[in-house]
Amino acid sequence: MKGIVFTEFLEMVEDKFGYAVVDDIISKSELPSNGSYTAVGTYSSHEMIQLVHNLHINSGIPLNVLYEVFGEYLFGSLNKAYGQMFNGITNAFDMFLAIEENIHVQVKKLYPDAELPHFEVSLIDENNLKMIYSSERKMGDLAVGLIKGCLAHYKEQATISKNQLSEDGKNVEFIITKTK
Ligand code: HEM
Incomplete structure (x- = not known):
């Protein structure tokens, strides 16, 4: 899974829940990357699954709601990062x-x-x-x-x-x- 998905996810978590929660979900997940991601890197999707799972444990918010809210946020991030791909789509x-x-x-x-x-x-x-x-x-x-x-x-x-x-x-x- 591309790094942009991870960097945007952690940014959203920091915005909505604060840095302590970012720290908590990273430390509770088993991450070969150690939780440091670059937008162009590639990481296992199991890392994302664990981070979302631990956010669910931390916040009590249902998993499907967390994925949906993140998807809405991610669409905006993709628009910013790959604006040229949106050309002509109205x-x-x-x-x-x-x-x-x-x-x-x-x-x-x-x-x-x-x-x-x-x-x-x-x-x-x-x-x-x-x-x-x-x-x-x-x-x-x-x-x-x-x-x-x-x-x-x-x-x-x-x-x-x-x-x-x-x-x-x-x-x-x-x-x-x-x-x-
Ligand atoms: C409504 C429109 C879109 C839907 C429903 C959609 C759906 C998805 C889903 C569900 C994934 C997660 C991977 C998986 O489930 O196997 C994904 C990955 C991705 N999508 Fe889309 N997508 C949409 C539009 C876009 C746009 C506009 C871009 C970029 C311009 C984009 C770029 C990506 C990238 C970079 C990934 C990550 C691939 C990876 O991690 O290796 N998507 N998309």
Whole structure:
């Protein structure tokens, strides 16, 4: 998992919970990196899973809520870091339709070691879009947060319904329905 995901996560934790909590979750996790990350480095996704887990223990906030809130925050960070990839994309549905064929393809070119999910995206009609998420990392809740962050970025409103396609969390279907 790319370092930018870790640096942004720890920045968000520091902003929302304070440095003592950053210190606590790093010290309670078993981290081959020792908790020092650079944006361009690459680290095991197990480090992220442990950090989020320990934030859940520390704060009592449910895991899915933590992943979602982080996903919303991360979308803004990706926009700042990779603004040029957003060029020409003017609404949320266009972004969702571009992730698999364009955005994550560019990410993979930039970082051949990036571990990206697979998305199958189809437009049902002008107000409804279906996305099927598949990934060994089981981060469907992070995807929900990124979807919410994307809707907020384009100032759009929609509901997201989530349907687990497998019990292990590796395959999740989302239906995104515009509400205005
Ligand atoms: C709504 C839009 C998006 C969704 C739903 C989405 C979804 C995800 C998810 C769920 C992951 C975590 C890895 C996994 O689950 O296997 C991920 C990783 C990533 N995505 Fe996206 N993404 C979106 C847009 C973007 C954009 C706009 C960029 C950059 C311009 C981007 C760059 C990345 C990067 C750098 C990673 C980390 C890869 C790694 O750690 O190796 N994504 N994405």
